[in-house]
Amino acid sequence: GDSVTQMEGPVTLSEEAFLTINCTYTATGYPSLFWYVQYPGEGLQLLLKATKADDKGSNKGFEATYRKETTSFHLEKGSVQVSDSAVYFCALTHYNTDKLIFGTGTRLQVFP
């Protein structure tokens, strides 16, 4: 079945460092891909998405490009802030089901 694999955390960075969180997927057809963020004690918020190959999703300085040839959707940010500390989830869904399948999440800790 469909699945999402994320790099294990925690990822620990100093403020203003470059961030990459890897995400690869297994799916039939052409899924849509998402990054969600979860701040402590809260639900998930959609961070960005891409619905077809080569699309780039971006929001709040974060970016991810839908790479069908490598089945990847890596999350990047050029300069992280302490306020970016959270858990980041990669997910996919097929349009006709609208069910989200999540990766295990990656915790990001940013220190001043």
Add this chain to the structure above:
Amino acid sequence: DGGITQSPKYLFRKEGQNVTLSCEQNLNHDAMYWYRQDPGQGLRLIYYSQIVNDFQKGDIAEGYSVSREKKESFPLTVTSAQKNPTAFYLCASSRPEAGPGGYTFGSGTRLTVV
């Protein structure tokens, strides 16, 4: 403002008791979902409903039950048959016709069995 309300935020249950988690949305979304979150396991789908009076099992439905009598409400009952109910429970809703994956999540209920 529209959104999803989950209550209570924290819930304690004695072993052998059933407990019901509330989820209400005022977004006029047709679809609603319940996920369970455990450390290191991400989110797993318990039940989902795409329309009133209809719902389907997700990946880990055993020991849980739901109802969908109103569009706005999708309560989850954790029964005594659920062997390891301590977890963080998240409710979500979506409007599939608006495009894929446009989920709105509630802020969650943390259930602890004591």
